[in-house]
Amino acid sequence: MEKVDCLIVGQGIAGSFLSQQFLNQGYRIKVVASGIKSSSSWVAAGVINPLVLKRYTLSWRADEFLKAIPPFYGEMNARLSENYYHPEILYKLISSKDESAFWQHRFEKAKLERYLEKELMDLNEGYEITGLKDFKKGLVKNCAWFDLKGFLSHFNSYLQKNGMLIEEEFDYKALNKKSYKKLEFDHLVFCQGHGVKQNPFFKDLPFQWNKGELITIKAEKLRLKKMVKKKVFILPVGNHEYKVGATYSRDCKNNEISQDKLTLLKEFLDEIIDVPYTVVKQEAGIRPAVKDRRPLMGKDPDSGYFLFNGLGSRGCFMAPLLSKEMMRYILTNEPLHPEADLSRFRK
Numbered sequence: 001m002e003k004v005d006c007l008i009v010g011q012g013i014a015g016s017f018l019s020q021q022f023l024n025q026g027y028r029i030k031v032v033a034s035g036i037k038s039s040s041s042w043v044a045a046g047v048i049n050p051l052v053l054k055r056y057t058l059s060w061r062a063d064e065f066l067k068a069i070p071p072f073y074g075e076m077n078a079r080l081s082e083n084y085y086h087p088e089i090l091y092k093l094i095s096s097k098d099e100s101a102f103w104q105h106r107f108e109k110a111k112l113e114r115y116l117e118k119e120l121m122d123l124n125e126g127y128e129i130t131g132l133k134d135f136k137k138g139l140v141k142n143c144a145w146f147d148l149k150g151f152l153s154h155f156n157s158y159l160q161k162n163g164m165l166i167e168e169e170f171d172y173k174a175l176n177k178k179s180y181k182k183l184e185f186d187h188l189v190f191c192q193g194h195g196v197k198q199n200p201f202f203k204d205l206p207f208q209w210n211k212g213e214l215i216t217i218k219a220e221k222l223r224l225k226k227m228v229k230k231k232v233f234i235l236p237v238g239n240h241e242y243k244v245g246a247t248y249s250r251d252c253k254n255n256e257i258s259q260d261k262l263t264l265l266k267e268f269l270d271e272i273i274d275v276p277y278t279v280v281k282q283e284a285g286i287r288p289a290v291k292d293r294r295p296l297m298g299k300d301p302d303s304g305y306f307l308f309n310g311l312g313s314r315g316c317f318m319a320p321l322l323s324k325e326m327m328r329y330i331l332t333n334e335p336l337h338p339e340a341d342l343s344r345f346r347k
C-alpha cells in the first residue's frame with residue numbers, strides 16, 4: 001500500500017495552500033480533488049486587501065496576515081517558476097464631501113497611515129485614467145492581485161505531473177481509519193469549502209454560506225491600470241478586460257449565475273464608468289463563511305480528521321498564514337488561534 005504523510009481533500013485556496021506548506025517541508029502528500037472548476041476559489045477575483053473599505057477598519061489579524069504574504073507567495077512562485085502574485089495599490093473612489101470627510105476622520109482616528117494615503121487626489125493625478133465619471137481617489141496601500149485561476153490550474157497540473165493528484169469525488173465509504181482506498185495516510189484534512197455540507201464529520205458546524213457573483217467586461221475605451229473600488233471593484237486583467245464584483249447573498253440554493261445580480265452589477269458599474277462595455281463572462285460561487293465570520297479549523301476528536309475551512313471572502317489574504325498554522329497544528333499540535341479553532345462550537 002502506498003503511504004503519504006497527509007491526504008488533503010479539495011484543491012481550492014485552502015487545499016492548495018496547505019499542500020504547498022507540506023511540500024515546502026518535504027512531506028509526502030496526495031490531494032483528492034473533484035475536478036469541478038466552479039468552486040469559490042475558481043471564480044474569485046483574487047483581490048488582496050487588508051481593509052474593510054466601507055468603514056475603513058482593519059480586517060481581523062491584518063498585520064499578521066500581511067507579514068506572511070510575501071514569503072508564502074515567493075515560495076509558490078519558485079515552486080511553479082511562474083509569478084501569479086502582483087503587489088498592487090487600490091484606489092477608493094470618493095464622490096462627495098461627506099465621503100472625503102469620513103476618509104480623513106478614519107485616517108486620523110484609526111491611525112491608518114500604513115494603509116491609507118491621507119490626502120485624496122484628483123482622478124488623473126499620478127497617471128491618466130480615461131472612462132470614469134468624476135471622482136476623487138484615495139490610495140489604499142498594501143493590496144495585491146493574485147491570479148487565482150492561473151495559479152489553481154497550474155498547481156493542478158503540477159500535482160498531476162508529480163503523481164500527487166487523485167482526480168475524483170471523495171468517497172466517504174472508502175475511508176477506513178487511516179486508509180482511503182489503496183492509500184495509507186498519517187493525517188487527513190478536509191479543505192472542501194461549500195462541499196463540506198456533505199461531510200459526515202463536520203457538516204454540523206454553523207456555516208453561513210454566502211453566494212457571490214462577478215462579471216468580466218470588455219471596455220476598449222476604459223483606460224485603467226489600477227484597481228478601483230466604489231460599491232464594486234473594477235480590476236484590470238489585461239486585453240481591455242476587467243473583473244467587476246462582487247455581490248453578496250445569503251440565498252445559496254445553488255451556485256448558478258442569475259439575471260438579477262447581472263443587472264445589479266451593471267447598475268453599480270454604470271455609476272462608475274461612462275464608456276461602453278460588453279459583458280464577456282458572468283460567474284458565481286459560494287463563499288464558505290461562518291456565523292461569527294472567523295475561519296473554521298481544527299480536529300474532530302472522534303475520528304482524528306482535520307478541517308481547514310471558513311475562509312469567507314478573504315481567502316487569498318488569510319490563507320498564507322492560516323495554512324502554516326494549520327500545518328503546525330496537524331504536525332505538532334501547536335494551538336490554533338482560539339477565534340479560528342472549531343472547538344469554539346464544540347464544547
Ligand SMILES: Cc1cc2nc3c(=O)[nH]c(=O)nc-3n(C[C@H](O)[C@H](O)[C@H](O)COP(=O)(O)OP(=O)(O)OC[C@H]3O[C@@H](n4cnc5c(N)ncnc54)[C@H](O)[C@@H]3O)c2cc1C
Binds near residue numbers: 214309
Ligand atoms: C464571486 C466571488 C469573488 C471572490 N473574490 C475574492 C477575492 O477577490 N479575494 C479573495 O481573497 N477571496 C475572494 N472570494 C472568496 C474566496 O473565493 C474564498 O475565500 C475561497 O475560495 C475559499 O476557498 P476554499 O478552498 O476554502 O473553498 P473552495 O474554493 O470551495 O474549494 C473547495 C474545493 O474542494 C473540492 N471539493 C469539495 N468537496 C469535495 C469532495 N467530496 N471530493 C473532492 N473534492 C471536493 C471542490 O471541488 C473545490 O475545488 C470570492 C468569492 C466569490 C464567490
